[in-house]
Amino acid sequence: MEAGGKLINGVAFARQLRSEIRQEAENLHAVHGILPTLAVVMVGEDPASAVYVRNKIRATEQAGMRSVSHHLPASTQEGELLALIAALNVDETVHGILVQLPLPEQINRDAVLDAIAPAKDVDGFHIVNAGLLAVGRHDGFIPCTPKGCMMLLHSVLPELAGLHAVVVGCSNIVGRPMARLLQQAGCTVTVTHLQTRDVAAETRRADIVVVAAGHPGLVRGDWIKPGAVVIDVGINRAETPQGARIVGDVAFDEVYPHAAAITPVPGGVGPMTIACLLQNTLRAAQGLAAD
Numbered sequence: 001m002e003a004g005g006k007l008i009n010g011v012a013f014a015r016q017l018r019s020e021i022r023q024e025a026e027n028l029h030a031v032h033g034i035l036p037t038l039a040v041v042m043v044g045e046d047p048a049s050a051v052y053v054r055n056k057i058r059a060t061e062q063a064g065m066r067s068v069s070h071h072l073p074a075s076t077q078e079g080e081l082l083a084l085i086a087a088l089n090v091d092e093t094v095h096g097i098l099v100q101l102p103l104p105e106q107i108n109r110d111a112v113l114d115a116i117a118p119a120k121d122v123d124g125f126h127i128v129n130a131g132l133l134a135v136g137r138h139d140g141f142i143p144c145t146p147k148g149c150m151m152l153l154h155s156v157l158p159e160l161a162g163l164h165a166v167v168v169g170c171s172n173i174v175g176r177p178m179a180r181l182l183q184q185a186g187c188t189v190t191v192t193h194l195q196t197r198d199v200a201a202e203t204r205r206a207d208i209v210v211v212a213a214g215h216p217g218l219v220r221g222d223w224i225k226p227g228a229v230v231i232d233v234g235i236n237r238a239e240t241p242q243g244a245r246i247v248g249d250v251a252f253d254e255v256y257p258h259a260a261a262i263t264p265v266p267g268g269v270g271p272m273t274i275a276c277l278l279q280n281t282l283r284a285a286q287g288l289a290a291d
C-alpha cells in the first residue's frame, strides 16, 4: 500500500454512510410517514458524556431523524430510570432507546440495559441481542462500535476469511461482540484480557489487531507484525505539551510504520460508532434489526 494510503479515514467513511442513511430515512418518512426517532437518556453530569450525547443528537437530526433527549439528575434512583424506560418502550413514536453509559453507581447497569425493549435496543447491549449475536443469528442489533470496526476492516481487507485476528480487551460493549463478528467473517480469533500472560506475543502473530483496552499507548511498535491492519478503539484523554488531546490505545507513531493500514484517534472508529447508531435507529424504525 502506498505511503499516505495507510490511514483508514473513519470521518470520510462515516460521512458517506450517514448520507445513505439520510436518504433512506427521508424515504421512510415520505412514503410511510414514519419519522425515525431516537430517545437518548443521560443520567448525571459527566462532561464527556454530555459531549457525546450532544454529538449523537446533532448527528440524528442531520440524518433526517428525530431525537428526544431525557436528562436525569445524578441522584436518580434505578426505579425512576426503569419507569422512564418502560414509558419509552411503549411509546410508538420512539424507535430507538439509548441509555448513555456510564451510569451512577446506585444504578445497576445490566438491569437497565435489559429493561430496554430488544426491538428498540439500538446499542445492541440487551442480553437478547448479545445472545443472538453470540449464536450467529442476524436478526438482532449489533453493537455500534464493533459494527463500525467491521466496516472499516472490510474497506481495506475485502476478504477476512482465514486471517488471524487478535482482539485486545473483552468488554461486553466492544471486545466480545467484536470477536464474534470477526469469527463469523471467517477469522481465527484470539481474545486477550487482563489475565493474558503475554499480550504482545499474541498480537505479533496477528493479521488484524483490534484494540479496545482503555489504556493509552498500550500497543507498541514491536507488538505488530509487518503488514497487519490495526484498529484502535481507545478513547483516552491525555495531557500533552500542546494541551489536552484524545489519544487511542495504540502508540500511533510507533505502530504506523509497521501496519498496512491503521485507524487514527480521533477520526477513525469514533465517527463510525455514531453512523452505526443512526443505521440501527433507521433499522428499528423500519421494523428490521441489523443486517
Ligand SMILES: Nc1nc(=O)c2c([nH]1)NC[C@@H]1CN(c3ccc(C(=O)N[C@@H](CCC(=O)O)C(=O)O)cc3)C=[N+]21
Residues within 6 Å of the ligand: 052, 098, 099, 100, 101, 102, 123, 144, 235, 246, 265, 266, 267, 268, 269, 270, 271, 272, 273, 274
Ligand atoms: N449507551 C452508550 N452507547 C455508546 O455508544 C456510548 C456510550 N453509551 N457511552 C460513551 C461511549 C463513547 N462513544 C463515542 C462515540 C463517538 C465518538 C466520536 O465520534 N469520537 C470522535 C471525536 C471525539 C472528540 O474529538 O471529542 C473521533 O473519534 O473522531 C466518541 C465516543 C459512544 N459511547
